[in-house]
Amino acid sequence: MGNEEMKMESSRDKIIETQVVLNVYDLTPINNYTYWFGFGIFHSAIEVHGMEYAFGAHDFSSSGVFQVEPRSCPCFIYRSSITLGRTSMSQSEFRTFIEEVASEYHGDTYHLITKNCNHFSDDMAHRLMGKRIPGWVNRLAKAGSVCSCLLPESLQVTTVEPEYHECVDESEASSTDSHHEHTEIDDDVRDKTLLLSPKTGSADVSFIKEVECK
Numbered sequence: 001m002g003n004e005e006m007k008m009e010s011s012r013d014k015i016i017e018t019q020v021v022l023n024v025y026d027l028t029p030i031n032n033y034t035y036w037f038g039f040g041i042f043h044s045a046i047e048v049h050g051m052e053y054a055f056g057a058h059d060f061s062s063s064g065v066f067q068v069e070p071r072s073c074p075c076f077i078y079r080s081s082i083t084l085g086r087t088s089m090s091q092s093e094f095r096t097f098i099e100e101v102a103s104e105y106h107g108d109t110y111h112l113i114t115k116n117c118n119h120f121s122d123d124m125a126h127r128l129m130g131k132r133i134p135g136w137v138n139r140l141a142k143a144g145s146v147c148s149c150l151l152p153e154s155l156q157v158t159t160v161e162p163e164y165h166e167c168v169d170e171s172e173a174s175s176t177d178s179h180h181e182h183t184e185i186d187d188d189v190r191d192k193t194l195l196l197s198p199k200t201g202s203a204d205v206s207f208i209k210e211v212e213c214k
Contacts, residue, residue, distance in 0.1 A: 019083060055105050
């Protein structure tokens with residue numbers, strides 16, 4: 001009995017921690033000039049257990065959290081990586097965690113000022129380690145919350161939006177009138193359409209399936 005307790009204590013002492021990294025991307029070449037003044041337009045994502053997780057917009061009431069190979073998020077220019085700390089959460093525990101988080105970040109709730117990819121990264125860092133991401137990463141949103149006129153007009157109406165395609169039955173796809181039927185799908189059915197891997201170039205990007213917290 002004593003030996004078993006010692007083994008259990010030893011296994012607890014050998015908890016393997018994994019690094020949590022913030023990957024930052026440029027949304028515009030203007031950052032090359034404004035970055036040195038602590039200001040810019042950035043996309044960010046959290047890297048844990050060898051994958052990168054971020055939040056993007058789409059038109060559906062379902063998960064807007066997606067994963068991609070580290071430092072390869074399509075449509076953005078990789079800038080830098082910042083080590084935030086470490087977490088003792090195992091890979092399986094993290095998978096459960098990120099699926100629960102995904103239920104709080106639906107694609108149709110994305111908002112450039114109040115709920116963007118950087119807010120997601122900051123929330124993830126806080127939940128995993130009790131830390132926050134550097135303030136300069138999301139400074140544009142903070143400035144915009146005070147005065148939206150500080151934002152370029154194009155950014156006031158544009159969200160960070162990974163493309164996606166819908167799940168279509170093969171038999172329907174082969175039908176001559178499938179396109180006509182598809183255009184008549186009502187909004188309720190459309191909202192339930194499955195989101196699969198985004199069509200965003202060669203990178204392997206996919207949305208996280210959400211699981212509600214118990």
